[in-house]
Amino acid sequence: MRAGIDDAETAAAELLPEADAELNDQATVEATNxxxxxxxxxxxxxxxxxxxxxxxxxxxxxxxxxxxxxxxxxxxxxxxxxxxxxxxxxxxxxxxxxxxxxxxxxxxxxxxxxxxxxxxxxxxxxxxxxx
Incomplete structure (x- = not known):
């Protein structure tokens, strides 16, 4: 059971940097135009x-x-x-x-x-x- 929780936490932790990268990209696009x-x-x-x-x-x-x-x-x-x-x-x-x-x-x-x-x-x- 613990292995499934660890995998979910790892997957969630990987999503945060992806979301940050998307926000940075959005800010760049908004500042460009x-x-x-x-x-x-x-x-x-x-x-x-x-x-x-x-x-x-x-x-x-x-x-x-x-x-x-x-x-x-x-x-x-x-x-x-x-x-x-x-x-x-x-x-x-x-x-x-x-x-x-x-x-x-x-x-x-x-x-x-x-x-x-x-x-x-x-x-x-x-x-x-x-x-």
Missing amino acids: FFVSVKEVREFVKGEVPAAAVFISVIMCVLTVERLVNNRGTRVTLVDGLMQPHFKAYCRRLEKMDPFRRDARVLQVTVWDPKIRSHGSLAFKPVSSTS
Whole structure:
């Protein structure tokens, strides 16, 4: 019995360094593709054409959040993180711009809902019995 426990402890001890290596790799990836401006993100996407598995990290200000018309996702509109101290004034200027100029200064990210959706919460409804 003790041999099985020792094997399990050894296996568990080996998993810890593997998890640490994964965390280090994750931190490297997150630090590599780090952006604070819409222009930087656009240049990265246009120049690199990243694969779907490529992660990016951003520090940006949320301009708007809206539920999509088809109710299958959420669209988040972001502006440069550097504008945080001047956010209200920047928003007023964006509102005055025509859509073409405004769209060049914002980044829209769509977060899709999972394909398999829950059916909502189930409610218990007692059935009246007739005797």
